[in-house]
Amino acid sequence: MWTADEIAQLCYEHYGSSLPKKGKPEPNHEWTLLAAVVKIQSPADQACDTHDKPLQVTKEVVSMGTGTKCIGQSKMRKSGDILNDSHAEIIARRSFQRYLLHQLQLAATLKEDSIFVLGTQKGLWKLRPDLIFVFFSSHTPCGDASIIPMLEFEDQPCCPVIRDWANNPSVEASSNLEAPGYERKCEDLGSPVTKKVKLEPGTAAKEVTNGAAHPHSLRKQEGDPISPGINSYNLTVEELAAVTRIAPDNAKVIDVYRTGAKCVPGEAGDSGKPGAAFHQVGLLRVKPGRGDRTRSMSCSDKMARWNVLGCQGALLMHFLEEPIYLSAVVIGKCPYSQEAMQRALIGRCQNLSALPKGFGVQELKILQSDLLFEQSRCAVQAKRADSPGRLVPCGAAISWSAVPEQPLDVTAGGFPQGTTKKTIGSLQARSQISKVELFRSFQKLLNRIARDKWPDSLRVQKLDTYQEYKEAASSYQEAWGTLRKQAFGSWIRNPPDYHQFK
Numbered sequence: 001m002w003t004a005d006e007i008a009q010l011c012y013e014h015y016g017s018s019l020p021k022k023g024k025p026e027p028n029h030e031w032t033l034l035a036a037v038v039k040i041q042s043p044a045d046q047a048c049d050t051h052d053k054p055l056q057v058t059k060e061v062v063s064m065g066t067g068t069k070c071i072g073q074s075k076m077r078k079s080g081d082i083l084n085d086s087h088a089e090i091i092a093r094r095s096f097q098r099y100l101l102h103q104l105q106l107a108a109t110l111k112e113d114s115i116f117v118l119g120t121q122k123g124l125w126k127l128r129p130d131l132i133f134v135f136f137s138s139h140t141p142c143g144d145a146s147i148i149p150m151l152e153f154e155d156q157p158c159c160p161v162i163r164d165w166a167n168n169p170s171v172e173a174s175s176n177l178e179a180p181g182y183e184r185k186c187e188d189l190g191s192p193v194t195k196k197v198k199l200e201p202g203t204a205a206k207e208v209t210n211g212a213a214h215p216h217s218l219r220k221q222e223g224d225p226i227s228p229g230i231n232s233y234n235l236t237v238e239e240l241a242a243v244t245r246i247a248p249d250n251a252k253v254i255d256v257y258r259t260g261a262k263c264v265p266g267e268a269g270d271s272g273k274p275g276a277a278f279h280q281v282g283l284l285r286v287k288p289g290r291g292d293r294t295r296s297m298s299c300s301d302k303m304a305r306w307n308v309l310g311c312q313g314a315l316l317m318h319f320l321e322e323p324i325y326l327s328a329v330v331i332g333k334c335p336y337s338q339e340a341m342q343r344a345l346i347g348r349c350q351n352l353s354a355l356p357k358g359f360g361v362q363e364l365k366i367l368q369s370d371l372l373f374e375q376s377r378c379a380v381q382a383k384r385a386d387s388p389g390r391l392v393p394c395g396a397a398i399s400w401s402a403v404p405e406q407p408l409d410v411t412a413g414g415f416p417q418g419t420t421k422k423t424i425g426s427l428q429a430r431s432q433i434s435k436v437e438l439f440r441s442f443q444k445l446l447n448r449i450a451r452d453k454w455p456d457s458l459r460v461q462k463l464d465t466y467q468e469y470k471e472a473a474s475s476y477q478e479a480w481g482t483l484r485k486q487a488f489g490s491w492i493r494n495p496p497d498y499h500q501f502k
Contacts, residue, residue, distance in 0.1 A: 065091025072292025143298025
């Protein structure tokens with residue numbers, strides 16, 4: 001059908017051929033992260049894989065994002081014209097929403113083939129049954145999925161832990177967590193935790209995940225979900241380390257790969273103790289700022305939310321009979337733990353109940369590729385050797401969507417690259433994937449559809465602001481309320497006055 005390496009290679013090739021030099025890292029000086037959504041289409045006459053005839057599929061990148069930054073809360077704007085979060089995963093998802101809006105427009109105007117077909121309810125559409133979407137990221141998402149047990153033969157890429165913790169527990173374990181260039185530093189260097197163990201020719205490979213060896217068959221590479229051996233989303237890392245001490249050559253779990261994401265107010269905090277007990281796992285976290293706290297939840301948290309509510313968001317749910325879910329997540333070569341990914345994206349929400357019709361916690365397939373992104377921190381670090389100057393994250397973010405008009409969007413600091421203070425607030429100073437521009441695209445879609453063909457959710461009351469349209473997506477809001485109540489109660493939400501634009 002398809003493999004993790006095929007998805008990674010397709011994304012890397014698209015990055016090289018379809019994205020311009022503008023917005024990419026400066027060679028030997030900067031690094032970035034890459035994420036994308038890949039559409040996979042299965043032929044209608046081939047229902048499943050067979051031994052003789054593997055399923056032939058068509059793969060296409062439909063959205064892509066790069067980036068490592070997010071803005072502090074003091075820079076947020078009530079006009080919806082700035083990107084609060086420019087991590088690659090979030091840019092790719094917002095670019096995907098732009099693609100979905102365009103496809104809905106094609107479906108509604110009956111101009112061309114679309115990924116959508118008519119649903120059973122008036123004014124609603126659903127995804128064609130021969131299509132699925134796979135999410136790719138060159139690195140494990142920041143936050144809970146990046147808290148990975150480290151074996152004693154591995155090097156911790158993070159800043160050293162302060163050793164007088166016992167005498168001064170209030171001191172941060174690293175005094176430089178929010179220093180320039182650090183935001184995702186702790187998650188982008190070092191040998192992967194998943195180690196391949198070479199066996200005799202003709203035998204299955206093995207992977208060492210979280211310090212324990214597991215059989216690794218070709219079938220799992222192709223898309224089978226891999227169940228974690230230990231359901232530990234509610235364990236501390238100290239407890240997790242205690243049950244994962246068996247490793248090659250008797251290696252022990254002695255530390256964890258660190259995440260720069262901070263625990264949200266209201267959650268139990270990290271201990272900050274040296275070694276494997278540094279982090280508490282399973283918690284909601286916000287992305288770090290540089291002296292100015294952000295209100296952006298970690299990518300692990302956002303991706304877990306997508307796995308319950310879908311990737312389409314509240315606005316697009318007005319036109320959809322069911323959410324648009326990802327079928328699989330593929331991670332590039334980097335420090336990685338299958339069990340941590342499973343916990344962060346699925347495990348924390350797996351006991352949800354009473355979700356509205358169509359919503360549910362998805363059995364997401366989670367895979368890792370052996371292919372390294374050439375502009376990742378690790379790859380650039382290895383190539384630059386003795387190059388002068390410090391290696392820093394690229395300040396720009398690139399958005400690409402499979403749409404006919406202005407598919408590319410390069411931003412810095414949340415605005416299109418080159419924006420000046422004088423032009424902020426103008427149409428030219430808006431990213432194509434900013435809230436206000438996606439809302440504008442949504443309104444254009446509405447204007448192209450006769451009012452009597454609108455879905456009921458848009459006809460029962462007069463709606464005006466972005467907030468009103470979001471709140472009117474009742475099934476989505478009910479599902480979101482259930483998710484917060486049962487699993488993500490400490491989620492940081494922006495005040496309503498940040499959503500009052502028209």
